[in-house]
Amino acid sequence: CSATWAQNTVTISGTADMYVGSIQYAGTERQNKLGSGGMTTSWIGFSGTEDLGGGLKAGFALGSFMRLDSGALGRFNGDTSYARDANVSLSGSFGSLKLGRSSSPNFVPSLLVNPFGASFAFSPLIQHMDMTNVPGYTKTAQADTGWSNQVVYSTPKIFGGLTVNLHYQFSNQPSPNDDKNNAAISATYASGPLLLSGFYEQAELNNPTVTMRALKAKDWMLGGAYDLKFLKAFASYGAAEDMAQQDDEAATVQAGVSIPLGSGKVLASYAQTKYEVSSASDLTRKTLSLGYDYALSKRTDVYSIVMHDRFTGTNSGTSYAIGIRHHF
Amino acid sequence: CSATWAQNTVTISGTADMYVGSIQYAGTERQNKLGSGGMTTSWIGFSGTEDLGGGLKAGFALGSFMRLDSGALGRFNGDTSYARDANVSLSGSFGSLKLGRSSSPNFVPSLLVNPFGASFAFSPLIQHMDMTNVPGYTKTAQADTGWSNQVVYSTPKIFGGLTVNLHYQFSNQPSPNDDKNNAAISATYASGPLLLSGFYEQAELNNPTVTMRALKAKDWMLGGAYDLKFLKAFASYGAAEDMAQQDDEAATVQAGVSIPLGSGKVLASYAQTKYEVSSASDLTRKTLSLGYDYALSKRTDVYSIVMHDRFTGTNSGTSYAIGIRHHF
């Protein structure tokens, strides 16, 4: 509450992203809409760091998602208010320690290894990992892209470019659920044109509202990107089990490219997930997105995307969108 | 999320407005209260613009209403979090295009043509158009003063002072409601002492929570103001139909003055609405407000208002309020 230090230290940032689209995921009806978050989920946040001396820093982050179409808070009704970030951290030569709600272990690796980044609407990989748009399809990363009650320890950069993160989520529930937890390891290596990233996570807790899962879901992914300047290539492979039923299994392969063209980039990505439930025949989801993302400035771009989405036993769907994304 | 550009571009603004009042609308009981938003609905917002070069600009706005009396978010329980603004825009020599939640077509014209501006508590015109305080009375602008899922195209200033706005609201619902929409045209002309403003809108959708209306409501208004320096005169006429029942009709006439006196202004406005339901006798609402608004600075004023409100078949009501409004 001391005004004297406040003004210099709090940064306001966020993204306003809207598109006009005709959207049809596999197994769903076509819907024309003005949508929020075509390329990046719209958000606003407040953050800051304080230099404590001796290389030590304290920091905080508070970030809210919102739907710009309706002005509603959160990614969906019932989302937690600061679903993006709500944490305090301490960092130094030892690495960093972050306490509170922050990105889940799967999130950062997933957005680094596909050309559509963190597009929950149109990235095939993010669609397969995190979204439940397609009836009968089970998302592979069950425990949300943000974890509450989380302690994250991140190493400093080691071996010339590697960061390893250890994630632990408390249940914050009384006995007998007080030992239930989510736990994970994630890592990212970046050096010159090469990027590698991956995670392994176990989830006994749902997010953003923390409730107990019937099963301990497990999922992992490894992926990478290589920048040849005239083209950047992306690929990933991951698997998951015990998501919706005991011993169900999913495996996702994804490949994509980003090709500079004029002031923009041509984007293409394909993801395929085999979903195996013990007592039923296998199901396959196949999603292909093509787009062109044109930079009006470093902060503002316009994009157009076509996505084709198929899932065993239902109608396929094709989506079209044109949108604008503004970072602030 | 890039801190380097954020601090310079985000503007925080808003209004904190509170009054002590003894409030009685027609047909209601007297209530003594500490109320929020006597002259302007209290709000806080974050906005910014980016110069893209070549006369092109990108912008965003996020604005929340709140009730300062209780600290509750929104204008009422269940209001959308960013009910005032949640949009991204692009503007240039072609005019501007705004995507997301923003002011409805009726809002800006209505506040320009009456001396109490956007006072939802005490402006007779705003009371008749937008509020449901009086039992049995039907507001003429049914679809809220903010529209969700909205695309607004505004022309640049043409003919030396005219701006025309085209509004379209998507339903964002699947079939068979995907083509339901709100649509409107509004315009404002300002030149020297003269201001003219008006709108025509059709509404198949309710706001702020978007639901389907049983009927397509229609309403329009034309009004103006003329500034003679020693006195500013205001007048408006508007009509509406198919609001609560098929073929119901309302017509509202309003006139007012604002007279500079000392560091403040004397305000007076009278509105009369005839409400006609096919199978019943006509109903008439008559509301008169008198006030004095004293400027402590350009940003802060104190005001006192008396409002008398009558509606056919119920007790009349007289309200008294004294308040303070602070823009930040």
Place this chain on the structure above:
Amino acid sequence: CSATWAQNTVTISGTADMYVGSIQYAGTERQNKLGSGGMTTSWIGFSGTEDLGGGLKAGFALGSFMRLDSGALGRFNGDTSYARDANVSLSGSFGSLKLGRSSSPNFVPSLLVNPFGASFAFSPLIQHMDMTNVPGYTKTAQADTGWSNQVVYSTPKIFGGLTVNLHYQFSNQPSPNDDKNNAAISATYASGPLLLSGFYEQAELNNPTVTMRALKAKDWMLGGAYDLKFLKAFASYGAAEDMAQQDDEAATVQAGVSIPLGSGKVLASYAQTKYEVSSASDLTRKTLSLGYDYALSKRTDVYSIVMHDRFTGTNSGTSYAIGIRHHF
């Protein structure tokens, strides 16, 4: 809504406070958790003041609490969005007048007279006055630490260090509840090493959601602190009645010390409350907290606390916590 003045006048401030703890209040089960607000309830706020000339100032404050563990808004589900501050004020040589939601009369006195300040988790005094963690225990300050619909008049500093505050909360309800209110007087005197603070309040209304109380609860407290440099001593005594039942009574005595040690302070506080219900035997709650609060900077500290809590007829509980608090 005028951007030109906004950027210079709005201050963003707040506190991010998280701890890892093993928590057990009297009569409850042990719970391991990552908790929010060990020393200070986490919050973010926007505020500003405007110089009106002649010593007069206008100001506003909007402050939200949040739980950093889950990113949820408020101190608990159902808390009002701006539960900390939602008000506009005018101040000058006459003192200050604040309209809206702001601290209740009991809050500031209570945090000044105990060494753990406003720690709702670990201050024995705040636990006894404001929290309902212990089954069967009745908090003595029934009407919340923030009051909605409140007018607060504060005197300027008189007699070389005394400020007196008059608090009145409207019900904002129609007849027959329109005259129900909360009312109080509070005062603080600070001069050199001595601080004295106290309040008397009567509450017919609950907060933060304003509802009618069955009884008019009454509570008061007097306390003080004296700073001997090598040690700061704290003590308080208070009583309450008509909280949960007609003629129930509570009396709380508290004493504590804060002792500078290295870059930190050793903190100790003990509170004892006798709770007397007419038709039942007396109940006693005894709570002792010991802590060490180490300053990393003026804005950031780390703390470790042990709290022992007993209440007649139930199991005692001991809590352990280690945490970090960052002001911004």
